[in-house]
Amino acid sequence: MALQEFINTYFIQPLYMGSAGYNVYNTITYAVILAVAVFAIYKLLKKLEIPIDRNFFIATLPFIFLGGLLRTLQDAGVLRSVLFVAPILYITEFAFAFIVLVASFYSAKSLNTQYWKIMAPVGVIIFGFFAYSYRLVYPVPFT
Secondary structure: OOOEEEEEEEEHHHOOOHHHHHHHHHHHHHHHHHHHHHHHHHHHHHHOOOOHHHHHHHHHHHHHHHHHHHHHHHHHOOOOHHHOOOHHHHHHHHHHHHHHHHOOOOOEEEOOOOHHHHHHHHHHHHHHHHHHHHHHHHHOOOO
């Protein structure tokens, strides 16, 4: 089996199959990527002197909920891009949350505030945008 065929069979096609698309090859690969990413993120947060504490949890919580919401929107057919299919969804969301974290961190220095006081509201606004879009597509009448 050629490398291109292997990648297509075990990595690309499963993205379009939903939960039935997990196999031993992509699961091990995703686990290794996750382990390396966690280690790299930890080192980077240490270098930026961002402690993993209550404030970090508050800042990232909206993005954690956003992951579940985006997965729901993808399953409901509202979001159709492959970027919103797990596990790519979580990589996409992490990249976005990390950009917001770094932007909040450097903005906080110039605004003389704490990064989490910027990041948390940004996350809530983004979550609210997607939650509202879901509500527009699937309205629930009040009775």
